[in-house]
Amino acid sequence: MYPLEMEDIYRVLEETIRDTGVRRALEVSSERIEKNPMKVLSRYPYLESFREEVRKAKEEVLRNIDYYIDMTMKSVEEIMGTAHLAKSRDEVFKLVDQYVGEPPKLVIKSKSMVTEEIKLREYLERKGHRVVETDLGELLIQIAGEKPMHTIAPAVHMTKERAVKLLRSVGVKVSESSTLEEIVAQVRHYLRNIFIEADVGISGGNTIAADTGAIFLISNEGNIRNTTNLPPIHIAIISIEKIMPNMELAYKQALLQAANAGLYPPTYLSIIAGPSSTADIEQKRIYGVHGPGKVIVILYDGGRSKYLDDPVIWEQLLCIKCGRCQGVCPVWSITGNYWGGPVYGGPMGMGWTAITEDERLASRLSLFCLLCARCTEVCPMDIQLHKIIHELKARLMGRWG
Template sequence: MTVDLRKDFVTYAKSLNKASEDPNIRTAIGRAVTSYRETVAETLERFPHTPALALEVQEIKRQSIANLDQLLEQAMASVERNKGKAFYAKDHETALELALSIIGTGKTVVKGKSMLGEELHLREYLEEKGNEVWETDLGEFILQLRKERPMHILSPSIHVPREQVAEVFSKFFGKEVPPDIAEEVKVVREFMREKYFTADVGISGANVVAADTGAMVIIENEGNVRLATGAPPVHIVMVGIEKLVPTFQDAMKVAEVTWRYAQYGVPGYVNIVSGPSKTGDIEKVTTYGAHGPKEFYVIFVDNGRSDMAKDEKFSQALHCLRCGGCMYECPVFQVTAGHFGHIYMGGIGTIWTAFVSGGMEKAAPLIHSCLRCGRCVERCPMSIEVPAMVGELRKRVIYGE
């Protein structure tokens, strides 16, 4: 069967054109790009060991991706040893079904920001199954209310100015919320607090996972992940298998490089979670669910990642730390934000779209809108050769694969 993509190209071109005329995108991305470049330059000066550490992390990632099967087995065993439950989901459907089997229906779920969650349409799925699901990250929460998709992996609501936030908040909270950022943050804080402590389940992703210890490292600034993963009685981690590294020490290196290129000297919070909450304070009898969750689950999601790992032309795309730096440097992204993307965005996003989130049909128009200018490679702490991969995907589009 031949798929006619010409209309998709037209629709896509129109969405790019529309985005390029959006004054909100222009103002917000303009500000974000300037601030990103300034802050990264300043933090790299403050922590000059970072580029060398990034090279070390490149090697850690290379070896990890080459040994994924083994790391996965080890990590799952570690989680079980820590009295958590570990699962492996080969594909999208299995991942969702596993989550559902833990959560069930009629529950309240608080969720941290996760690109994997976007990839799986996790919130929508759980809602459909009769659950109340709250995005606790402020940007994601705004998008949840606006029924929109993220426009940046780290700053999902980058395109929404305070006036529009006030508008959607006033409507949702049923009271006048002024277009004042501090006030906007405050109303969400009050609303979300109640949710954290009444929720049945907290869901998070992880930035990196140490196979030797089963430690999940989650970087954040708002403190929402701390609460969402600490307050409810159940914590589920859903994480892509590409986040696995051999040791705890490796994980720390990966984490530091990730946040540094995500423009933080040091993030507000680094959560390290490796099992359910426990205490032995009374008679040295270990009891689970002390202050934190009593149950701890990890779902390792493949969904095309191991195919990518086995393809020598693309395995390097799994090294992506999701720092978001490349997007700020991408001339197409600067003009169109997340419209240059399907779920995953920017040049690297086209590769992820092809393999894990949409396939070649969805990826083809994106692939052809990349300039192959190569500035993303300059920025990328992992030096991922996106232009070469885009070239290879174009070849596969032309000749079939």
């Protein structure tokens, strides 16, 4: 449970700063998160030109959100997928129950901040299902029972020794003397049968194209392909601000996100447009061949539409969650996502916590920001992150001070 009161927030941050293991791991990762995107962007300068186009498209979608939600849902249905709009986490749970069915089922998941937001894994576990995270970092977070420390690198704060200890606790055959290569090989072995036996695969979506209903998913480990391809049912839970008007712009957003996360080219970019099918025998179309026979898209609001008209915080909805702002932030570099709220953290975390959790909590957390604006300087969407944080500070003084 993330602390809500000021003195508890202080205590958590103080403990984090004093933890030398976390400090060491964050130092290394902050440098990597800061420098890798710079290298990518100088090597592939055409990526810079996507920024304005993607921002404009996202603004257009946010201005006409109902129109684009409607278009996306119709497009998903046209390609034989099933589309739903869920306003709240309870509505998502109800829909997921409907498709996962009676427990116990084996559910595999790829990393998704939206499912973290609604605590879907915990919900399904409470219902009696076995849920396994398939991204290595997220698997470590699941075993540790913690929150992800970075949007694309959830276990950045963990040392190798800690990772080994956690993996051993679930039966992965690793030891303190295992090399990183051996650890990864053993995780691959551990997950292999789980991928094959899973009843349902749940993913998020880096973006979804309204004109076709195609979901875009980026991955480097290859786990997303297995999660969305091997089980008979694939459920994609995608927040409404991830909608892009068309395939071309969705592709550009996906590349921009990968580049600004410093992972370019992404090893895998999956485009999923409906269930797998064949008509090879007597020209009768049968759904569910090697990939899922059912693809369900749940568009999730979760408080976002309430902020569309907010004069300052609305801009956070343009965020593509690359996490680049975190690597340059002097506060995040010593606190990680312990500073930011129950799910999100660092500069982008303030706005997201206000939108998806609690504006009052976000305002309290914003007091730790130095307003140096380094986050704003690197944001590929030109979001004035420091101004959002400044606004949250002002609201704290004005409304609750």
